[in-house]
Amino acid sequence: MAIGKVYLIPTVLFEERLETIPAYILDAVKDCQGFFVENEKTTRRFFKKIWKEMVIDDYQWFAIHKAEPAVKAQFIQLLKSGKNIGIVSEAGCPGVADPGQHLIAAAQQANIPIKPLVGPSSILLALMASGMNGQCFQFHGYLPIDSLERKNKIKELEADSQKRNCTQIFIETPYRNNSLIKDILTTCNESTQFCMAVDITATTESILTKTIKVWKNQTPDIHKRLAIFLLHAE
Numbered sequence: 001m002a003i004g005k006v007y008l009i010p011t012v013l014f015e016e017r018l019e020t021i022p023a024y025i026l027d028a029v030k031d032c033q034g035f036f037v038e039n040e041k042t043t044r045r046f047f048k049k050i051w052k053e054m055v056i057d058d059y060q061w062f063a064i065h066k067a068e069p070a071v072k073a074q075f076i077q078l079l080k081s082g083k084n085i086g087i088v089s090e091a092g093c094p095g096v097a098d099p100g101q102h103l104i105a106a107a108q109q110a111n112i113p114i115k116p117l118v119g120p121s122s123i124l125l126a127l128m129a130s131g132m133n134g135q136c137f138q139f140h141g142y143l144p145i146d147s148l149e150r151k152n153k154i155k156e157l158e159a160d161s162q163k164r165n166c167t168q169i170f171i172e173t174p175y176r177n178n179s180l181i182k183d184i185l186t187t188c189n190e191s192t193q194f195c196m197a198v199d200i201t202a203t204t205e206s207i208l209t210k211t212i213k214v215w216k217n218q219t220p221d222i223h224k225r226l227a228i229f230l231l232h233a234e
Contacts, residue, residue, distance in 0.1 A: 010119020
């Protein structure tokens with residue numbers, strides 16, 4: 001029996017922006033017999049939008065969560081039985097800032113073919129539009145919640161950026177955006193470049209890079225909006 005393959009299926013960053021998804025994604029969805037997803041409800045809705053005739057219940061569905069050992073075992077078993085499996089992340093691209101990476105690692109160890117497909121990544125789109133160094137960059141995920149710990153981390157990232165000419169990229173829970181911005185503006189040097197990339201791919205998209213000095217005079221309110229942040233010290 002032929003072994004199955006893994007499709008890494010990108011999804012939209014905003015529901016209404018289906019044009020950000022390449023047409024060949026539909027072929028991959030149609031070639032799968034099961035899906036391991038971060039959020040089954042939103043994935044089902046996304047698939048029905050790109051393929052109205054899809055019969056959702058004809059496919060096997062599994063929640064990734066933290067990709068526990070039992071989930072990994074089920075994933076590998078299905079692939080070894082010849083079924084093609086799609087992985088779908090809420091982060092846009094599976095395996096990037098996403099628990100699906102643990103399933104992908106398991107597939108690599110089992111010598112199972114993996115097909116990464118092109119789609120919107122907020123990390124790369126923000127970096128592309130920021131004007132910051134794209135030769136050396138780091139994504140850190142979430143910074144500490146505690147303000148003092150967060151300020152210390154910001155100082156550390158700024159110093160590292162200056163030393164290595166490295167762009168630092170991070171995210172925050174939307175309702176804490178403004179408090180993160182406040183800590184950055186009170187911690188960083190005025191000459192440091194800071195980019196706020198908000199609502200990427202949406203009609204309300206805004207990706208702006210300014211010095212800390214300029215941001216202090218025109219601080220935006222992005223409470224509860226999806227954002228990603230970039231920092232570069234010269």
